[in-house]
Structure formats: C-alpha cells, structure tokens
Amino acid sequence: MRRKIAAGNWKMNGLKASLAEVEALKPVCTGECDVILCPPATLVAAMAEVAKGANITVGGQDCHWNESGAHTGDIAAEMLADAGAGAVILGHSERRADHCETDMMVHNKALAAWRAGLQAIICVGETEAERDAGTTLDIIGGQLAGSTPDGATAENTVIAYEPVWAIGTGRTPTLEEIAEVHDFLRGRLVERFGLDGEGFRLLYGGSVKPGNAAEIFAVSNVDGGLVGGASLKASDFSGIIQAANG
Numbered sequence: 001m002r003r004k005i006a007a008g009n010w011k012m013n014g015l016k017a018s019l020a021e022v023e024a025l026k027p028v029c030t031g032e033c034d035v036i037l038c039p040p041a042t043l044v045a046a047m048a049e050v051a052k053g054a055n056i057t058v059g060g061q062d063c064h065w066n067e068s069g070a071h072t073g074d075i076a077a078e079m080l081a082d083a084g085a086g087a088v089i090l091g092h093s094e095r096r097a098d099h100c101e102t103d104m105m106v107h108n109k110a111l112a113a114w115r116a117g118l119q120a121i122i123c124v125g126e127t128e129a130e131r132d133a134g135t136t137l138d139i140i141g142g143q144l145a146g147s148t149p150d151g152a153t154a155e156n157t158v159i160a161y162e163p164v165w166a167i168g169t170g171r172t173p174t175l176e177e178i179a180e181v182h183d184f185l186r187g188r189l190v191e192r193f194g195l196d197g198e199g200f201r202l203l204y205g206g207s208v209k210p211g212n213a214a215e216i217f218a219v220s221n222v223d224g225g226l227v228g229g230a231s232l233k234a235s236d237f238s239g240i241i242q243a244a245n246g
C-alpha cells in the first residue's frame with residue numbers, strides 16, 4: 001500500500017506573510033498522507049520553522065548538481081537541506097522550458113538531491129503538440145529513463161506526471177488518459193527496478209483543484225498530486241490534502 005502525497009509547488013509566489021497559509025493547513029495535516037510544500041528558496045528556512053512538529057515536509061523547487069562553487073543565482077541541494085528542506089522538485093516543465101534543462105541535467109540534480117539526503121520529485125510530461133502527435137508515451141518514457149539515475153528507490157524518489165498543457169490552464173486529461181500514463185510509468189519502473197518499482201509514488205500534476213482531487217487520486221497508480229495554483233491558499237490546498245487523506 002503506497003502512502004499518498006499532497007505536494008504543493010508555490011513557484012515564484014509568496015512572501016513572509018504567506019506563511020500564515022502553512023499555519024492554517026496544520027489541522028488537516030493529520031498524518032494520513034505525506035504533505036510536501038515547496039516555496040520559493042527565500043522562504044524555505046522560515047517555512048521549515050513554521051512547519052516544525054507538523055506533518056509537513058518543506059521542499060525546494062530546483063537545485064544545482066554541484067555542492068558549491070561559482071554558479072551565481074543557483075542553490076545547492078546541501079543548502080536546501082541546511083535550510084530545513086527534505087525534498088526538492090526537479091525537472092519541472094517550467095525549468096525545462098525557461099532554463100533549457102535537459103534530462104541529463106535533471107539526472108545529475110537527482111544525484112545531488114540524494115547526496116544531500118533530499119527526496120527527489122522528478123517531473124515528466126508531454127506538450128500539447130506531442131500529445132496531438134500521439135507521442136505522449138514515447139516522450140514520457142524517454143524523460144523517465146533519462147532523468148532518473150540508477151540509484152533511484154521508492155524512498156529517495158517520487159515521479160510526477162505533469163502534462164505541460166494542463167499546468168495552470170484549468171484543463172486536465174480524462175481519468176482514462178491519466179491512468180494510461182500512470183500505468184505506463186509503473187510498468188517502466190518495475191521493468192527497471194524490479195519489485196521496488198511497485199513502491200515508487202507517482203503524482204499527477206496539472207490543474208488539480210479541491211473539486212477534482214478525489215477522483216484523480218482514485219485513478220489506478222495515482223499516488224497523490226503535485227499542485228501549483230491551488231496550493232497557495234490553505235482554503236484550497238486543505239481540500240486537496242483531505243482528498244489524499246482518503
């Protein structure tokens with residue numbers, strides 16, 4: 001039985017005052033599912049302080065593959081861990097598009113995350129043009145293989161399927177389309193990692209809201225969600241956490 005995850009990605013949103021949202025989430029963080037919140041790097045340490053003692057893991061949204069060095073503007077996995085993070089999102093489609101991140105870069109970032117003791121949340125997902133061209137599973141399979149290092153385990157890695165065209169658009173794939181991709185991902189993980197492949201958590205991401213979370217989380221091989229917009233307000237995200245609580 002895989003424990004569900006409700007993960008929030010605040011992207012480039014949030015100031016210190018936004019930490020009140022974390023406080024307001026605590027009543028629904030009752031331990032039935034794992035809750036991960038990934039604020040901008042400026043808030044990781046302060047959020048970790050607010051989340052102390054609650055069932056909330058704080059995560060980063062990206063990390064560099066090196067431990068330190070001349071990389072202006074970048075953040076090492078060790079720095080995230082030092083600030084109190086326990087996880088990091090890697091290869092989000094916005095980073096792949098805006099910062100030209102390749103599968104190999106994501107692969108190296110995952111190694112860095114593990115080196116620092118962080119759980120890597122590796123994102124994969126097709127564009128609308130790729131879906132229309134019928135190449136969704138080829139794209140997802142390639143991203144999964146190229147971005148996930150051999151040392152991946154059910155404990156150190158979570159895979160998030162996020163169709164690019166569903167992110168922030170209010171559009172979602174059908175439940176059948178979500179099941180098709182998640183079943184495919186499960187098959188690939190079992191092929192590569194044997195029985196351990198059954199233990200990896202697979203998150204769906206893309207316009208998850210309180211109103212559709214329960215039906216999406218009930219889909220075959222969906223072990224929770226990676227949520228952008230609806231994770232910013234406790235009033236929305238608490239409904240999604242409750243759906244993951246079951």
Ligand code: PEP
Pocket residue numbers: 009162166167168169170205206207208226227228229230
């Ligand atoms: C995301 O950016 O990871 C995401 C899924 O965004 P949204 O929930 O806003 O579609």
